Amino acid sequence: MAGTVHDMMDESSAATEAVPDERPGVMAVEEEKGFQTVGQVEVESPRISVRNCNVWYADKQAIFDVSLDIAANEVIAMIGPSGCGKSTFLRCLNRMNDTIEICRVSGQILLDGEDIQGKDVDVVPLRARVGMVFQKPNPFPKSIYDNVAYGPKIHGLCRNKTELDEMVHQSLVKAGLWEEVKDRLDQPGTGLSGGQQQRLCIARAIAVDPEVILMDEPCSALDPIATARIEDLIDELRHKYTICIVTHSMQQAARVSQRTAYFHLGRLIEVDQTDQIFTNPAHKLTEDYITGRFG
Amino acid sequence: MAGTVHDMMDESSAATEAVPDERPGVMAVEEEKGFQTVGQVEVESPRISVRNCNVWYADKQAIFDVSLDIAANEVIAMIGPSGCGKSTFLRCLNRMNDTIEICRVSGQILLDGEDIQGKDVDVVPLRARVGMVFQKPNPFPKSIYDNVAYGPKIHGLCRNKTELDEMVHQSLVKAGLWEEVKDRLDQPGTGLSGGQQQRLCIARAIAVDPEVILMDEPCSALDPIATARIEDLIDELRHKYTICIVTHSMQQAARVSQRTAYFHLGRLIEVDQTDQIFTNPAHKLTEDYITGRFG
Amino acid sequence: MSDKSNKTIDIVHAGLARRHRKERWFRRMGVAALSVGILFLLFLFVTIFGNGWSAFQHAQVRLQIELSTSVLGSPETTSNDELRRADYGRLIRDALLDYFPEVDSRRERRAVSGLVSSGAVYQLRDMVVSRPQLIGEVIDVWLVADDEVDMLVKGYIDRTLDESERRISNEELGWIDKLVADGRLDLRLNRTFLVSGDSRDPEMAGILGAATGSLLALVVTMVLAFPIGVAAAVYLEEFAPRSRLTDLIEVNINNLAAVPSIVFGLLGLAVLINFVGMPRSAPVVGGVVLALMTLPTIIIASRASLQSVPPSIREAALGMGASRTQAVTHHVLPLAMPGVLTGAILGMARALGETAPLLMIGMVAFVVDIPGGFSDPSTALPVQIFLWADSPERAFVEKTSAAIMVLLVFLLLMNLLAVYLRRKFERRW
Amino acid sequence: MQTGTLLIVLATLAALTYVGGRARALALVAGNPRQLYSLPVHYGVLAALWASLPAVALLLGWTGLEDRIVMGKVWTELPAQYQAMTSDERDLARAELLNVAAGVAPSSDPAITDGAARLVEMKARSKQLRGLLALAVGLLGAAIGIMVLRPNLSARTRVETVFRFFLMACASIAILTTVGIVLSVLFEALRFFQSVPITEFLFGLEWSPQTAIRADQVGSSGSFGAVPLFVGTLLISLIAMLVAVPIGLMSAIYLSEYAAPGVRSVAKPLLEVLAGIPTVVYGFFAALTVAPMLREWGSVLGLDVASESALAAGLVMGVMIIPFISSLSDDVINAVPQAMRDGAFALGATQSETVRNVVIPAALPGIVGGVLLGMSRAVGETMIVVMAAGLAANLTLNPLESVTTITVQIVTLLVGDQEFDSPKTLAAFALGLMLFVVTLILNIIALRIVRRYREIYE
Amino acid sequence: MADKKIEFSHHISRQFDQELEEVRTNVLKMGGLVEQQLDLAMKALTQGDSDLGEQVARDDYKVNSLEVAIDEECSRILAKRSPTASDLRFVVTVIKTITDLERIGDEAEKIGYLAAGLAMAKQPKNRYREIRNLGSHVKQMVHSSLNAFARLDADEAFEVAKRDVEVDEHYESILRQLITFMMEDPRTIRPLLSVMWVARALERIGDHAKNICEYVIYLAHGKDVRHIGMQSHASLAEVERKLDELD
Amino acid sequence: MADKKIEFSHHISRQFDQELEEVRTNVLKMGGLVEQQLDLAMKALTQGDSDLGEQVARDDYKVNSLEVAIDEECSRILAKRSPTASDLRFVVTVIKTITDLERIGDEAEKIGYLAAGLAMAKQPKNRYREIRNLGSHVKQMVHSSLNAFARLDADEAFEVAKRDVEVDEHYESILRQLITFMMEDPRTIRPLLSVMWVARALERIGDHAKNICEYVIYLAHGKDVRHIGMQSHASLAEVERKLDELD
Numbered sequence A, B: 001m002a003g004t005v006h007d008m009m010d011e012s013s014a015a016t017e018a019v020p021d022e023r024p025g026v027m028a029v030e031e032e033k034g035f036q037t038v039g040q041v042e043v044e045s046p047r048i049s050v051r052n053c054n055v056w057y058a059d060k061q062a063i064f065d066v067s068l069d070i071a072a073n074e075v076i077a078m079i080g081p082s083g084c085g086k087s088t089f090l091r092c093l094n095r096m097n098d099t100i101e102i103c104r105v106s107g108q109i110l111l112d113g114e115d116i117q118g119k120d121v122d123v124v125p126l127r128a129r130v131g132m133v134f135q136k137p138n139p140f141p142k143s144i145y146d147n148v149a150y151g152p153k154i155h156g157l158c159r160n161k162t163e164l165d166e167m168v169h170q171s172l173v174k175a176g177l178w179e180e181v182k183d184r185l186d187q188p189g190t191g192l193s194g195g196q197q198q199r200l201c202i203a204r205a206i207a208v209d210p211e212v213i214l215m216d217e218p219c220s221a222l223d224p225i226a227t228a229r230i231e232d233l234i235d236e237l238r239h240k241y242t243i244c245i246v247t248h249s250m251q252q253a254a255r256v257s258q259r260t261a262y263f264h265l266g267r268l269i270e271v272d273q274t275d276q277i278f279t280n281p282a283h284k285l286t287e288d289y290i291t292g293r294f295g
Numbered sequence C: 001m002s003d004k005s006n007k008t009i010d011i012v013h014a015g016l017a018r019r020h021r022k023e024r025w026f027r028r029m030g031v032a033a034l035s036v037g038i039l040f041l042l043f044l045f046v047t048i049f050g051n052g053w054s055a056f057q058h059a060q061v062r063l064q065i066e067l068s069t070s071v072l073g074s075p076e077t078t079s080n081d082e083l084r085r086a087d088y089g090r091l092i093r094d095a096l097l098d099y100f101p102e103v104d105s106r107r108e109r110r111a112v113s114g115l116v117s118s119g120a121v122y123q124l125r126d127m128v129v130s131r132p133q134l135i136g137e138v139i140d141v142w143l144v145a146d147d148e149v150d151m152l153v154k155g156y157i158d159r160t161l162d163e164s165e166r167r168i169s170n171e172e173l174g175w176i177d178k179l180v181a182d183g184r185l186d187l188r189l190n191r192t193f194l195v196s197g198d199s200r201d202p203e204m205a206g207i208l209g210a211a212t213g214s215l216l217a218l219v220v221t222m223v224l225a226f227p228i229g230v231a232a233a234v235y236l237e238e239f240a241p242r243s244r245l246t247d248l249i250e251v252n253i254n255n256l257a258a259v260p261s262i263v264f265g266l267l268g269l270a271v272l273i274n275f276v277g278m279p280r281s282a283p284v285v286g287g288v289v290l291a292l293m294t295l296p297t298i299i300i301a302s303r304a305s306l307q308s309v310p311p312s313i314r315e316a317a318l319g320m321g322a323s324r325t326q327a328v329t330h331h332v333l334p335l336a337m338p339g340v341l342t343g344a345i346l347g348m349a350r351a352l353g354e355t356a357p358l359l360m361i362g363m364v365a366f367v368v369d370i371p372g373g374f375s376d377p378s379t380a381l382p383v384q385i386f387l388w389a390d391s392p393e394r395a396f397v398e399k400t401s402a403a404i405m406v407l408l409v410f411l412l413l414m415n416l417l418a419v420y421l422r423r424k425f426e427r428r429w
Numbered sequence D: 001m002q003t004g005t006l007l008i009v010l011a012t013l014a015a016l017t018y019v020g021g022r023a024r025a026l027a028l029v030a031g032n033p034r035q036l037y038s039l040p041v042h043y044g045v046l047a048a049l050w051a052s053l054p055a056v057a058l059l060l061g062w063t064g065l066e067d068r069i070v071m072g073k074v075w076t077e078l079p080a081q082y083q084a085m086t087s088d089e090r091d092l093a094r095a096e097l098l099n100v101a102a103g104v105a106p107s108s109d110p111a112i113t114d115g116a117a118r119l120v121e122m123k124a125r126s127k128q129l130r131g132l133l134a135l136a137v138g139l140l141g142a143a144i145g146i147m148v149l150r151p152n153l154s155a156r157t158r159v160e161t162v163f164r165f166f167l168m169a170c171a172s173i174a175i176l177t178t179v180g181i182v183l184s185v186l187f188e189a190l191r192f193f194q195s196v197p198i199t200e201f202l203f204g205l206e207w208s209p210q211t212a213i214r215a216d217q218v219g220s221s222g223s224f225g226a227v228p229l230f231v232g233t234l235l236i237s238l239i240a241m242l243v244a245v246p247i248g249l250m251s252a253i254y255l256s257e258y259a260a261p262g263v264r265s266v267a268k269p270l271l272e273v274l275a276g277i278p279t280v281v282y283g284f285f286a287a288l289t290v291a292p293m294l295r296e297w298g299s300v301l302g303l304d305v306a307s308e309s310a311l312a313a314g315l316v317m318g319v320m321i322i323p324f325i326s327s328l329s330d331d332v333i334n335a336v337p338q339a340m341r342d343g344a345f346a347l348g349a350t351q352s353e354t355v356r357n358v359v360i361p362a363a364l365p366g367i368v369g370g371v372l373l374g375m376s377r378a379v380g381e382t383m384i385v386v387m388a389a390g391l392a393a394n395l396t397l398n399p400l401e402s403v404t405t406i407t408v409q410i411v412t413l414l415v416g417d418q419e420f421d422s423p424k425t426l427a428a429f430a431l432g433l434m435l436f437v438v439t440l441i442l443n444i445i446a447l448r449i450v451r452r453y454r455e456i457y458e
Numbered sequence E, F: 001m002a003d004k005k006i007e008f009s010h011h012i013s014r015q016f017d018q019e020l021e022e023v024r025t026n027v028l029k030m031g032g033l034v035e036q037q038l039d040l041a042m043k044a045l046t047q048g049d050s051d052l053g054e055q056v057a058r059d060d061y062k063v064n065s066l067e068v069a070i071d072e073e074c075s076r077i078l079a080k081r082s083p084t085a086s087d088l089r090f091v092v093t094v095i096k097t098i099t100d101l102e103r104i105g106d107e108a109e110k111i112g113y114l115a116a117g118l119a120m121a122k123q124p125k126n127r128y129r130e131i132r133n134l135g136s137h138v139k140q141m142v143h144s145s146l147n148a149f150a151r152l153d154a155d156e157a158f159e160v161a162k163r164d165v166e167v168d169e170h171y172e173s174i175l176r177q178l179i180t181f182m183m184e185d186p187r188t189i190r191p192l193l194s195v196m197w198v199a200r201a202l203e204r205i206g207d208h209a210k211n212i213c214e215y216v217i218y219l220a221h222g223k224d225v226r227h228i229g230m231q232s233h234a235s236l237a238e239v240e241r242k243l244d245e246l247d
């Protein structure tokens, strides 16, 4: 590992100089050959395994050759400056990028060993297995119950109302929301507070029993108190699900995740144990970013 | 001071219990008598001096009996859970609350000893003296130059174009933006990056040479890098202006301010030196909030 | 756990085929619906253009006419007035009879002169009056043929029908064929249609009177509706305090926008004509009525446009110490202007196509002259269409279609302008 | 002085005053704008307002009263027999007087000729006087406007107050219009109900107003039972909605959720063209193409289709309303935040499931509102039915037969020569009132729904 | 301000609670280990058990590795949680406390080592009594200081800190006594020096216990009472008043 | 990993740069003060200057108050900036370093105090030479360790830390020598004990300097090299390899 870091140094300082001032849109186009991510890209028996992933928006490349394994039952956080491609990468994992027409993805993305990239792969079961929670809480304008029941309903997971009730109950319990809403399941989900809404969205995602949950800045619309609650929830969910979380807040990454991946200008610079990243990162770019030395 | 804290203890724990779970809208209506803010409400020769300020939105009281002095050339940060009335209080200081019809303000607010609350006070010169920077960077969709020149123009501060040019230049320099935009003053301000836009807004506010600058969560729409830049700028501006900043990020309050005020359910709980607040707050509610023990 | 998740995913897979089938059906329904709408549009356009295209040409007869001094007097002696009152019909009749020497019976003579439009007289007169030096010469002129001839030439009359069932006798057919064979009867560009007013004779009927009437009315509409509409919108959106009065105004405006246009006609009739005493059939009344009708449209569009200016811009201006008026005039209104303009143009376009209220205020009158001012009696394009559509003559059908084409061209131009404005000033925040 | 010239003169005066006021304001503070309370521009405008507003007010007032005063004056100078005229005669005489004065027709009565001459002369004099006075007031105003300027005068506030009053006046026009509508239909309608009982109007099953004007039937008021009209209107509107709602809604869904950008960029403007086509064109089309076609098809199928069938009018009206429904639905569907869709997609919903379960329910209130608005549009639509529907008031629900509608009747009753006191013409106003009330109710419901829906996401 | 209570639970983030609790437990565990080491070392000395002494010296690595572990844990908390106010003071206090505990461990190791050496020499019964007394006094102090830390009891900490003076006096008297003995019989100089090192180690341990107490006071009240000579004041409140005056 | 460079500037927030810089400067100032104290104390001892010795003892409060100030500054930075990675290690290192510096100050105070006492006694010329040597050796160590801290030079720190073994050996030999003297002439026991305390103090100072060096290594590399016996290894890289193997 020491060797790797050593090799990286020169490149990284070059990259630092290329960092444009605050303009997220500008991306260095230099196609560095032999770029290599620092840290533990591979894990044993990964749940998700991404290899040499490249993403383009029309002609603009947003992700460069990213390889990353995600282990089962871990929380992996993705951090990096604005526009570095965190969201793009995350959305590759359940093909939400399909909804953006100009977006093109290459490389291999395996979920439990199956490639999810093929044209003929059906996104419906894929997304049932890889759930997603968004930046702004987006409950459907329906009752709390219907919000949670929606997933099981469309996938036909329940034979009857009793099963469905139980499933809704379980999901809300897991999302730590049951106590707060049990008396008003029939009230609209949009009437909840921001933090509760976000937990409702998590409950909704859990209800289809996914294997992986992707979260794109799930707390950035929330105040510190609601944020702390969600973070706590994430830590509990980890025991059952694999969670990938994108966040702008380094503190948050440090708090909730076991591993942290640092993206920079579309490249995965470093990925390692969170403790390691935040007390002693190997790559200078990572260090600069987390200590606030950017630019 | 010890005595004050002592007196507060019982009340505060009562208040803690009344805190509703995450619902910012809910406000305890209990009209505690004899409520008193902990810490140094008064300063020597205050620039702004608020006494017994109460604010109602229609029938709902949002600010309860807040008294606070703001000294010249200090940065005072206002923190507190969502919906505690920080923005409301801030907007009282330049009567931006006038734009909300249902909003009613009572109490005394002095700017350099003059009451700004009277019906016959003209808000135009008031707002020229007390500038404001908003949460989302909101440059006018005009050129960078015009953005900055707007204030001096409407207030008739310049005799001719040369003076105006100079004023624009100075303001941009003070806002730390000159180097980045000097070659494209005629390009639209909306084409800048988020952080640059926010600095443009600050330049715009500075251009009318205000005495006080109010900032309502000026960095919440920005990424960490842009945020750090703005914070640095605030620290520099302090030498010339008095700055009140509302922020959700306690870290930010800690970083940029000299004094910090903690609001809770419309009351000003504690105000003191920032170092003091963040290493050893006097009031239990403050301690709970900044250490993340709310609710 | 993996056990259970496997189960879940199996259930999901089991239902997939059915769900995808539903998906395809839903999609097809959408395509079908859209196609119906577009097909109808195409059908409408094809029909109208198919009908109306031919109206831009009409059959004309080339006659050799001797401008005999016996009829017109010598150019030196006859006054302009006398020249105008001369019997040009005789000249034409003579020319025709010269051409068809075999015709002698009275009935046949009448029929022969019927081949040429009664309006041809004025055509000839105008020609002579403008160039008196022609008098005494024999000239070769194209004169407008009768509408029945026109229809025949354009093939709208079925020759195979029994003579009794068509309006052109076999005899006339023969003449016409002779004229055609000689190259003396042909379809030529119909200038009359574009430059003259209405007429009872289809071949002499033109669109200019109606178009001018529409234009005049629109000018009135625009001058009234645009400033008032924008001002009202600005007041309601930017200044009005929330009060009963503003609520009332708001409800009113929204309601007015959806009040049937014919009711505005009733308003015009009762208030403007019967109460205020404005002249009937005048563009000024039409303009006012249309203005009242478009006002809510403009106000609503302007308000929407004003609303779409982010509040942050207002806050920014107010925060800078701009007064409300300054904030509005410096920032909000200029930013909203594209939307306001688009709304105004679309409102105008609707006003241009509106018929019902004009019927109520008498702009449905038969007006031959091209209006010269705002209070002259006139009609308007859509009303003209309505009138012609009601006329029994077959030739008016194509005139109607042609008028529709003209109207549509105007509307399309206005819409294009609106689209252009929207594109040009489109701004994203 | 002619009105136009006078206005130009006043405008020039105002412009000059503006320049003067501005200069004076600056002069007061020795050219340092910082010492002025408001901007120099404001002082200029304030002065200009002083110069123009009083003068314009005078002008307006004068013009409003001029005719009446002059006429009154001339009238009193007429011989005695004129003073003793009944009011009807007086109106006639006045009209003649005006005609003569305008030079339209000479009069045989020398008194009238004299009067007319007097009228012309007095009008000319009044115009002169008016011009002079307006100018004087303008100059005086300008002087005052410039003199009152002080450095600490809040010119801006004053100018803005005037500006606000202007805006308020403009906004009030909407109310005036409504009042005008109500008054204009209400009075006539009331007169109508004096001769025909309202119950008969509302519940009568027979409508044949034509009989009422026959001279030999004086006193007989024909039959004014409006039910056949209501039913006809309803029938045609229903047919229209049956066509428009599914097609419009599905088009909107397809365009906003499915269509590729290329398709959308072509299809959407095409639908909008459909919206821009004047109703008279639809009417023409319905009468000339669709109705005969339906008739033909009917005969092929062995059905007897009236040449002015409700079906033809309804179909075409439906097509006219398609873009209305589709664009309103499109708006509300687009207003459903992308986040909602993302939420459903991320759960593994298919596109149609997302649309049916999430987008449409979320947009439903808006869509319902749009449908109601479309309905009110159909009810009030005039030209299509005037041209394509019949005149005979058949009480039937058979779409193949000919029916008539409220609007058709209004048009037929009012177009042409009118005698304003016959129940026939008055009936048109009663129908207008009905139409107004019905569409008002529909609109209010629709607007309520639409507005409530809007509040969800904002 | 005297009775402001600090609690280390009820964070919204339960994980944070757990982490802080773990640190506290580890510190107490380290404290327990150090106490045990001290105890054994004193036993080795008084019972002349050279094996025990050597074992104590050997086992010091346990204390050391606990120190490193807790240190890392604290760094991690600082990096991940950016604690403020009482939480921050707690972490900082822990960082300092474990340094002192480690030193106590070192001193215990030294005593054990010396005890192993002294086991060869003749056991002077009455002499060790004084050392034993000092030892139990010091052990008491260490125990109380850890108690104060565990219960965040500033008043107890203050009382313990004040007792350091007694330890110092006790040490001085032992020292004088030892010098007398040395001068009496120069052959005993070598073993007596060892005894003197033991006494010295105990005195240092007392100082470290006092340091811990000072940290506890800082933790509870946010006032740094180091280097101000607490023994001259009757109560903590008095000390604080004095500090406030200084501000 | 050996040459990862740490810089304490270029934060986006210049204020943060300043604050860190200030802390570093203060630590170096404190270090300078402590060095000076040590220097003066040794001078007082060797020149038998009792006034100087007393002055050194009196001036210790300066070191103490600097410690408290830096401590507060560090707490403030931790609370306000929530530093991470190298910044965090720096702050933690500073917190630990100043504790050691303060102890060095304490030892210097002690030497000054002892020197004041010894000034009365006869000046044994050659005897103090050994102590002087030890003193200059230790002073050198302190200086080098501060240098390593100032330049964040882990390699220099490692070298300095290794030299502590020499100090320990030197101390041992002085100790043996002193015992011999004492046994030779029991009347000198009292002053010689004082000398012994001085030697002991110097040895402790060496240990503290070594601690500081260990912190510097931690700071630079994020590896905790305490308690692992560095002297047996030739270079820092070797130590790190060993640590990595342990992981």
Ligand SMILES: Nc1ncnc2c1ncn2[C@@H]1O[C@H](COP(=O)(O)OP(=O)(O)OP(=O)(O)O)[C@@H](O)[C@H]1O
Binding pocket: A024, A025, A027, A057, A062, A080, A081, A082, A083, A084, A085, A086, A087, A088, A089, A100, A102, A248
């Ligand atoms: N729909 C899109 N069309 C075109 N370019 C896009 C699109 N979405 C993202 N990009 C570009 O791709 C790059 C990566 O974007 P992405 O949203 O993944 O960044 P991010 O790391 O999530 O940033 P942020 O922290 O601001 O969310 C950016 O340069 C962005 O401009």
Ligand SMILES: Nc1ncnc2c1ncn2[C@@H]1O[C@H](COP(=O)(O)OP(=O)(O)OP(=O)(O)O)[C@@H](O)[C@H]1O
Binding pocket: B024, B025, B026, B027, B057, B062, B080, B081, B082, B083, B084, B085, B086, B087, B088, B089, B100, B102, B248
């Ligand atoms: N325009 C308004 N109308 C009615 N109530 C309002 C309005 N603005 C704020 N409030 C209420 O006043 C209280 C204080 O609001 P304020 O916006 O000042 O809170 P805040 O502390 O700024 O919260 P945040 O951190 O979310 O910005 C809240 O309960 C809020 O619901």
Ligand SMILES: [Mg+2]
Binding pocket: A086, A087, A088, A216
């Ligand atoms: Mg993103």
Ligand SMILES: [Mg+2]
Binding pocket: B086, B087, B088, B216, B246
């Ligand atoms: Mg706020």
Ligand SMILES: O=P([O-])([O-])[O-]
Binding pocket: E103, E204, F103, F204
């Ligand atoms: O290092 P000491 O424990 O002797 O100060």
